[in-house]
Amino acid sequence: MTAHQPFSQQVLAELLAFDEQPSLSLYMPTHRTFPERSQDPIRYKNLVRELQTQLENQHPGLDCTPLLEPFHALVDDQDFWNSNRDGIAVFGARDYFKVIAVNQRLPQCAFANSHPYLKPLLRLVQSTERYQVLCLTRNEVWLYEGSCEQLEKVELAEQVPRNQNEALGDDLTSGDQQGFPNGFSRSSERGDPMMHESAGGGKQDEINLDRERFFRAVDKAILQYHSQPSGLPMIVVALPENQAVFRAVSHNPNVLAQGIEGDPSRLGLEELRVQCSKLMAHSHADRVVDSLNRYGVAVGQGRALDNLANIAKAAWESRVALLLVEAERQVPGQLDPDKGRLIIDETGDEQAPDVLDELILAVTRQGGEVIVVPPEHVMPTDSGAAAVCRF
Missing domain, CATH: 3.30.1330.30 (Ribosomal protein L30/S12)
Known part of the structure; x- marks a missing residue:
């Protein structure tokens, strides 16, 4: 079975590298359910025929077989057509063939040119861009990466502190302090923590300073070992007060101005993905x-x-x-x-x-x-x- 691949900056870089050589680009909407799905291979075959005609007109003496062979092979791949989403983009060049599957409708078109046809894909990447999600509590950190389609947990680089003990070691305020270690007063009538610092002064100031130092260490390591290598935008998920403290100390230019305010430990993965997708859509509209x-x-x-x-x-x-x-x-x-x-x-x-x-x-x-x-x-x-x- 031919494998679908997600669109990424790496794929875009590959496509941009093809220049001044015969390049084939095919876009079409696909269907998830029968009977509409059964017509997809027929529409695809017609588009491949268009590619062949264009190639023959542009390069009369060229043997088109090597370029078209992987396109033809896809027609009879029944497993592929039974597992599609809402659209595919297929690209071919010398020694190159790639199928991109997306969860959005695409135009139906086929182009043979000296380079790939990218405008539909570039429009798509603005709404399906990958991103990272930094989940923060006062004493924990974890990371996801994904797109509007799915989120997956990322294994943190060993240099990223997982908690305050790893970040601060012997400098961590002793656990037998008085006050409320989460930085909040007692619960409200609804059971939610009060949104203000308790006690003030003394031990509580030390606890708050621990949080700030922990967040500084997290920000520095995340920037160096995750944000800079990936170049992806980052959504911060944390309680409002932790959002404020983290943003005050952060030097990460990839962090989006708007985050998700809430306790990340209480958000299921699917709920988190939905909220992140909405935030990214607003971000792209703002862009x-x-x-x-x-x-x-x-x-x-x-x-x-x-x-x-x-x-x-x-x-x-x-x-x-x-x-x-x-x-x-x-x-x-x-x-x-x-x-x-x-x-x-x-x-x-x-x-x-x-x-x-x-x-x-x-x-x-x-x-x-x-x-x-x-x-x-x-x-x-x-x-x-x-x-x-x-x-």
Whole structure:
């Protein structure tokens, strides 16, 4: 059976590496239940036929068999078609074949080009980005990693202290102190801890200082051994008061401004995943709005571009810091890779390359940021793209 793979930054890096060679990209919605599921292999086979026709037209003397063989093999893989989710993206190139399965609907299309067609996938990654979840109590820490589809517990690096004893050792305040070691007063009538420090002064101050030092040690180790290697955004799950203390001492730029307030030890894994997914969706919506605002500011500063030809030239010159692309728009044509010149295709060919996708590739390869703007947001230009220049 052909294995599904999740989309990741590693997969994106692999796809970006393919350039100036025949590359095949196929997207289609799939179905989880019968009888709709039984039609998926037929639709897929028709799309593969489209790929073959495009390849033969673009490269008349090329032996297409090695490129198409893994695509054809998938047609008869019944186990694969019985285990699908809501959509697949399939990519092929010389000595490369990858199937990405997602829990969202994808457009139905097939493109043969000199590079992979990435716009539908980039739009998807903005809403299915992987993230890490840091769970904190006053004396414990644990970590998850996942996406909107699933969460899995991560084995902490040995350098990360699991509790205050590991972090503070002999400096930990003695356990026979007076007061309330959790930093709260007695329970309220509902059984919830009161949200204020008890006692104040003396031992309680030492207990609070232990928590602060523990959180500093956790933050430093998590940043060095988990956040920096992964580059993933991080959601903090902790009681409100612990959230405040951790954020006050944290130097981790990957920590999201909004966390989940509650006792992580009382959250089931599925409940945690649902809450994290909602938070990530809000975060991505905020990111789109922030990017549109950045473009508005750049207009006033004279660093904004709305003309496709000018954006193409700026992308070729590595001057684009931020590219906004309209999700539902296609502009037939391509970029001259040697001069950055825009070549619009006016033949009406439905299989012509998409200029917007080529801009995405050019800007991404030059280290710029790309935001695919979904239909619920209004694009600030009529061209299908907008750019903020570095200078």
